[in-house]
Amino acid sequence: MIKIIVFFCLLCGLGKLQAQELNARVTILAPQVSNISKPTVEALQKTIRDFLNNNKFSNESYKPEERIDCSFIITINSWDGGSGYTAEAQIQSSRPVFNSSYNSTLLNMSDKNFDFSYNDGSTIDFSDQNYISNISALLTYYAYTIIGLDKDSFSKSGGTSYFKKAQNIINLAQASGNAGWRAADGLRNRFWFNENTLNPIFGELRIFIYYYHLNGLDQLTDNDKGLKQILGALPALQQMDKQKLGSIFPNVYFATKAEEITNVLSKLNGQERMQAYNMLAEIDPANIGKYEGLKK
Known part of the structure; x- marks a missing residue:
């Protein structure tokens, strides 16, 4: 037994x-x-x-x-x-x-x-x-x-x-002739999303994801420390190459998160909300309309 x-x-x-x-x-x-x-x-x-x-x-x-x-x-x-x-x-x-x-x-x-x-x-x-x-x-x-x-x-x-593992899948699949695995297949495909995740140019965006979630959202239920962490992480994103802002990784990420970011940061005081709005408008002009809520 x-x-x-x-x-x-x-x-x-x-x-x-x-x-x-x-x-x-x-x-x-x-x-x-x-x-x-x-x-x-x-x-x-x-x-x-x-x-x-x-x-x-x-x-x-x-x-x-x-x-x-x-x-x-x-x-x-x-x-x-x-x-x-x-x-x-x-x-x-x-x-x-x-x-x-x-x-x-x-x-x-x-x-x-x-x-x-x-x-x-x-x-x-x-x-x-x-x-x-x-x-x-x-x-x-x-x-x-x-x-x-x-x-x-x-x-x-x-x-x-894991992004490197995904890159290996791309390399294996390129010879198949199926679309989406090669750089020449367009600018918004699997190849370029993966390239962006591993490109040092977007390293600050990946670090922002960490601060936004672990040090930001995960801390919101206790105090306003999480809000300060998110606000404090935004300036680093301003250093990203402005010519690369239309790339697929930041484009997909901010299209996904813009409304949520606005809702979260709307809990800041008026001066801090305007500070966040100005930075986000520069970092992510494609979704500026969603950030307008921070000005209210």
Whole structure:
């Protein structure tokens, strides 16, 4: 009996050690595709969800409650009747704010080139060392990107190793000919988002993510120290190359966070709100309309 109890304890411990990183919700839509059946869509949806939730993308231990909430909304635009799908996707991830019920969005990215091949009833295999299929590469790339951003929110540039893993997926996938993996495929694609995360030019933005979340939002329930930390982190962003402000990483990040930042910093006094507004207007002119709330 003792041996059985020990055995089950070991199994439980092993399960915790091997707990996966993602808690992914997957929704597949095909509103304009008449030749695709509901069971096919549902089966594909489950296969993608299982890939994201059942594979381990790191050697780290995640408790069930520590898994990263994320969602993939995949819209199929056409299907060739066999294995070929053209699609686009909206990928989101968030992390909880300490001592609150609020989840703060870290990533909200649109991918217009989410095309893939998939045979009904098959599984999607995972490899971080070989290119298996475009759907496997797409999901693995975003898994690493999601984990990298989450790590950045808990430690300064803590996601670097995961952004490098995503970079390796890009390098493996480039020979496939699928769009979005190469620099020449446009300025708003997976290649450039990853390039930006690893480019020292955007190092201050990654450090801001840390200050904003761990030293900012996570401290708001206790006192106004968190507000001061966020305000104090903004000047460093003013040092970013103004010619690079339209790049995909800052563009996606601030489009995701501008409204939230405004709501959070609106708790500052009038003089500090104007100070924050002036800095944000310079740092992120594309979303200046959202920051107008700080002037009230």
